[in-house]
Every structure is written in structure tokens, then in C-alpha cells.
Amino acid sequence: MKAEPMAAAGAGLPATTGRGRPRSAAADSSIVETVLRLLEEGTTLGELSMERIARSAGVGKATVYRRWANKDALLIDVMRAIDEPLPPLAGTSVREDLVVLLEVIRHRGLAKRSSAVMRNVIGVIQSSPQLWRQYHDTVIRTRREAMYAVLRRGMRTGEIRDDIDVRLLVDLFAGPMLSRALLYERAPLEDGLSEQIVDAVLEGVRPSGHPASRRP
Amino acid sequence: MKAEPMAAAGAGLPATTGRGRPRSAAADSSIVETVLRLLEEGTTLGELSMERIARSAGVGKATVYRRWANKDALLIDVMRAIDEPLPPLAGTSVREDLVVLLEVIRHRGLAKRSSAVMRNVIGVIQSSPQLWRQYHDTVIRTRREAMYAVLRRGMRTGEIRDDIDVRLLVDLFAGPMLSRALLYERAPLEDGLSEQIVDAVLEGVRPSGHPASRRP
DNA sequence: ACGATACGAGACGGGCCCGTATCGTAAGTA
DNA sequence: TACTTACGATACGGGCCCGTCTCGTATCGT
Known part of the structure; x- marks a missing residue:
């Protein structure tokens, strides 16, 4: 994977006027790429220092x-x-769309750099709430809302029960994939897992003929 | 909450012979308790230093x-x-036992000190694998195996489908609770959540009469 | 009583880090 | 060309930390 252009990174300080030597776009991406590489290699957020980042980049x-x-x-x-x-x-x-959304989580869990970021950011929820909020708002919220939309549509079309809280439904589908992605370095995120989760949650894990089943 | 006695903490260095002034048990628990308090207050594992721990204790x-x-x-x-x-x-x-096991996770998620430990340890999977392994073996594995046992029993008694991998089943039940406990500081772990998860996963989230349902 | 060990406190040399400033040089605009 | 800004490198004072060691004191076995 090569360094993507990723637009103008420095949101903090604007490059003022257009005079003088311009900022090096190569430095931009080198720095960001270096941070991701360090995290990917197992460096903790706490072990990351501006000094080390500059040195490594x-x-x-x-x-x-x-x-x-x-x-x-x-x-x-x-x-x-x-x-x-x-x-x-x-x-x-709805089933197909849920599978697609779970596949997104699965691939992000398999990609070392995104799973490393996620694990590190989780550890910082209390100490750097602003950083956590940024991660939540840019990464988590979007995917969650997409799943909301799919599930609500499924309730309208009759593909999904409408007597369960949508937020709980999201966690029923996403939770199993997320916990696998988070709790293991080499996550057990094999091919077909998304389909297995979606189908199992849709159908339920009680045998068809079991007396306690709500289906007659 | 007061400092529990917690047996002899120092597994590293044995207290050699019985002569001389004995180790202070109060210091033992004060140190351990201080670490938990600091983590509970939002200190990161990386921010924890031996010096700070001693000072705070x-x-x-x-x-x-x-x-x-x-x-x-x-x-x-x-x-x-x-x-x-x-x-x-x-x-x-099986349903009752699953609810009990999920309640354990829920209460640990609500207890700030255990959720802080869990979040921090997750961030350290790559950088301190030995620490992670210790946490996994003492905390996670036990609960996971208890759930295995319950689910296998359920397969024998016909309360649980036997055509799904037991490891996947565990994640279907535990994943939703875990992801809620990990991804939010004030986790949405309301009363009755365990029952809701267990029942939804058991029954499935597809409406009874839906054409794609595997039940006729 | 006496020797042994633990205690809290803190000094110690060495290391990494912070954020700023200063080099000489490079690469743009006017 | 003259001016302006960015570049990599590195020095700076100040801070926290590491792990060891040394105080004077406390608390045990013998």
C-alpha cells in the first residue's frame, strides 16, 4: 500500500499566504503514513511521541x-x-446489505492498521475523550447509521421484526464481528463469517421444533 | 469499596526467609488498589509509571x-x-444460564474499574502480548469456556441448534454485550439487556411468517 | 538485646520527551 | 534578483521516568 495523497492534512495551522516555499506534500503523507506504520507494528498511542514520529518519518x-x-x-x-x-x-x-456492512467490519479487522487504530482508540476513551469522539463520529457513526437505515427498511418490508430496538439489532449483528476483531491480534475473521452471523441472527439459534420457540 | 485482602500479591520475588521485618500486607493492597483507582480515573496503561504508582499509593x-x-x-x-x-x-x-453469564459481562462493563482494565489491555495486545495472554487466560477464557459448556449442553437437550459452530454461538451472545461495554464510556448496559440479547439470538430477528424463514 | 529485613523518602545518573529556537539550505513568489 | 517561507538537523531548558542506592526508622525472629 502506498501513501495516498489524502488532501491537505494539516487542519490545525493554515498555510497562510502563497508566498515563500510551499509546504511539502511528501512530508504530510510521510508523517501520517509513519504514524500508521508504527501503530501497525504494535506501538501504543502512549509510546508514540512527536519526536519519535519525526525521527521515523x-x-x-x-x-x-x-x-x-x-x-x-x-x-x-x-x-x-x-x-x-x-x-x-x-x-x-436486507440480508445482502447486512452482509455487505459486516464485510466492511471484517476487512477492517483483518487490516492490521485499522484494527490497531481501533484498539488503541478504545483504550483512550476516558483519557482523551475528544480523540475518541472524533474517531466515533468519523468512523463508527457512519457505519452504524447505515445499518440503522437498512434495518428500518427491513422493518417496513417485513424482513425484520419491528418489536426490537433498532440499536439492539445493530449490536446483535455488529457485536459478534467487532468483538472478534478487537479481542484477538490475529482475529478469527474467516471468509463467510459475515453470512454466518447474519443468517444465525436472522433465523435464531433455537431449533425449529423446540417447544419454547415462538413459532407454532 | 474497601481494599480486599487479595492474598499475597507479589508473585515475582518471594519473601525469602522468615527473619527480619515482614512485608507489609497493607502496602501490597495499597499498591494494587492504587493502580485500579488510577485506571478507573482514566489513566492510560502507558501513563502509569512505577514512580507515579508509588507516589499515589x-x-x-x-x-x-x-x-x-x-x-x-x-x-x-x-x-x-x-x-x-x-x-x-x-x-x-440454557436460557437462564446464558442470561446469568451475560449479566456477569454486563456488571463488569458497568464497573468502571473492570471496564477500564479491559479497554486498556485490549490496546496492548500487540505491544505486550504476555500481559494480554495473562488477562485472556485468567479473565476471558474461564467465562468463554463456561458458555461453551452451557451451549453444548443445550445442543444435547435440543435447546440449541447443533449445526452452528459453538465458538460462533458464544460470539453471537457475548459479542453484543462486549461491544457495548467496550465502545462507550458510559456504556448503555441497562437492566434487562441480557434477557433481550439472549431471547433475540435464540428466536431470531426475522418475523415469524416471513417467506424466507426456515420455519414453514 | 541484636541482627535482619522492611519501611517512606528521596538522591542519583541516564534516558526520552516536550515545545521552541536557531542553524544553513532549498524552493517558491514578486 | 530580492524576499519569504519550508526544509532537515540539532541545541536548548525543563520535566518525568527508570532502576538502584542510601538514609534514618520500624518491626520482626532469635
Whole structure:
């Protein structure tokens, strides 16, 4: 994977006027890419220092501080960099759309860099709530709302029970995939897992003929 | 909550012979309790330093190093300290037992100190795999195996489908609760959530009469 | 009483980090 | 060309931390 262009990273300090030597776009992406690489290699957010980032990126400290005022500001842009748009949903069946959305989580869990970011950000919910909020708003919320929409549509079309809280439904589908992605370094996210989860949650895990089943 | 006695903490260095002044049990528990309090207050594992721990516990650094060789050794004992035995399972119905096991997760998620530990340890899977393994083996594995047992029993008694991988079943039940406990500081772990999850996963979220349902 | 060990406190040398400033140089605009 | 800004490198004072060691004191076995 090569360094994506990722637009102008430094949201903190604007590049003022157009005079003088322009900011190096290569430095931008080198810094962001280096942070992702370090996290991917197992570095903890706490072990990440501006000094180490600059050193690893082959860049002067001033070049980093010229773009970001502190580590949190840099990390926020790093999180923006790994945000990828959701694939389009076919919209034909709820099952298919749910599988697509779970596949997104599965692939992000398999990608070391995104799973490392997610695990690290979770550990920082209390200590850097602003960083967490940024991650939640850019990465989590979008996917969650997409699943809301699919499930609500399913309630209208009769594909999904309408007597269960939509937020609980989201967790029933996403939770199993998320916990597998989070709790293991080499996550057991095998092919076909999305379909297995979706089908099992849709159908239920009680045998058809069991007396306690709500189906006659 | 007061400092529990928690047995002899220092697994690292044995107290050699019985001569001389004995180790202070109060220091033992004060140190462990202080670590838990700091984590509970939002301190990151990376921000925890032996120096800060000693200072916060009102203890000399030597007193800490006399018991634990380094931070990881201390943290391993801290994790042992929050390990609580599972409640007995009634064994009458699979549903009841699953609810009990999910209630354990729910209460641990609501308790700030255990959820803080869990979130922090997750962030350290790659950087301190030995610490993670300790947490996994003492805290996670036990509960997971208890759920295995319940589900396998359910397969024998006909309360649970036997055509789904038991490991997947565990994640279907535990995943929703875990992801809620991990992804939010004030986790939405309301009363009755365990029952809702268990029942929804057992029954399925497809309406009874839906054409795609596997029930005729 | 006496020797042994633990205690809290803190000094110690060495290390990494913070955020800023200053080099000489490079790459743009006017 | 003159001016302006960015570049990598590195020095700076200040801070926290590591793990060890040394105080003077406390609390045990013998």
C-alpha cells in the first residue's frame, strides 16, 4: 500500500499566504503514513511521541509542529486518513446489505492498521475523550447509521421484526464481528463469517421444533 | 469499596526467609488498589509509571520494586485482583444460564474499574502480548469456556441448534454485550439487556411468517 | 538485646520527551 | 534578483521516568 495523497492534512495551522516555499506534500503523507506504520507494528498511542514520529518519518520536529499543534491534532488527521467510504448497498434484500456492512467490519479487522487504530482508540476513551469522539463520529457513526437505515427498511418490508430496538439489532449483528476483531491480534475473521452471523441472527439459534420457540 | 485482602500479591520475588521485618500486607493492597483507582480515573496503561504508582499509593519506590520487577509483573497481579469467580449456574434451562453469564459481562462493563482494565489491555495486545495472554487466560477464557459448556449442553437437550459452530454461538451472545461495554464510556448496559440479547439470538430477528424463514 | 529485613523518602545518573529556537539550505513568489 | 517561507538537523531548558542506592526508622525472629 502506498501513501495516498489524502488532501491537505494539516487542519490545525493554515498555510497562510502563497508566498515563500510551499509546504511539502511528501512530508504530510510521510508523517501520517509513519504514524500508521508504527501503530501497525504494535506501538501504543502512549509510546508514540512527536519526536519519535519525526525521527521515523525522516523529518524535522519543526516540520511536524508546523502542521499540527500537538499529538492529538495529528492523530485526528491520521484517523481521517484511514476512513474509507462505505460501498454502495444493493438495497434488494436486507440480508445482502447486512452482509455487505459486516464485510466492511471484517476487512477492517483483518487490516492490521485499522484494527490497531481501533484498539488503541478504545483504550483512550476516558483519557482523551475528544480523540475518541472524533474517531466515533468519523468512523463508527457512519457505519452504524447505515445499518440503522437498512434495518428500518427491513422493518417496513417485513424482513425484520419491528418489536426490537433498532440499536439492539445493530449490536446483535455488529457485536459478534467487532468483538472478534478487537479481542484477538490475529482475529478469527474467516471468509463467510459475515453470512454466518447474519443468517444465525436472522433465523435464531433455537431449533425449529423446540417447544419454547415462538413459532407454532 | 474497601481494599480486599487479595492474598499475597507479589508473585515475582518471594519473601525469602522468615527473619527480619515482614512485608507489609497493607502496602501490597495499597499498591494494587492504587493502580485500579488510577485506571478507573482514566489513566492510560502507558501513563502509569512505577514512580507515579508509588507516589499515589504513598509508598516508597523501593517498596514497589521489592515486590514486582517491572510494571508488567505488577499489572499481571492487578488483573488477578479483579478476577472474580463465576456465579453458580442453575443448569435448569440454557436460557437462564446464558442470561446469568451475560449479566456477569454486563456488571463488569458497568464497573468502571473492570471496564477500564479491559479497554486498556485490549490496546496492548500487540505491544505486550504476555500481559494480554495473562488477562485472556485468567479473565476471558474461564467465562468463554463456561458458555461453551452451557451451549453444548443445550445442543444435547435440543435447546440449541447443533449445526452452528459453538465458538460462533458464544460470539453471537457475548459479542453484543462486549461491544457495548467496550465502545462507550458510559456504556448503555441497562437492566434487562441480557434477557433481550439472549431471547433475540435464540428466536431470531426475522418475523415469524416471513417467506424466507426456515420455519414453514 | 541484636541482627535482619522492611519501611517512606528521596538522591542519583541516564534516558526520552516536550515545545521552541536557531542553524544553513532549498524552493517558491514578486 | 530580492524576499519569504519550508526544509532537515540539532541545541536548548525543563520535566518525568527508570532502576538502584542510601538514609534514618520500624518491626520482626532469635
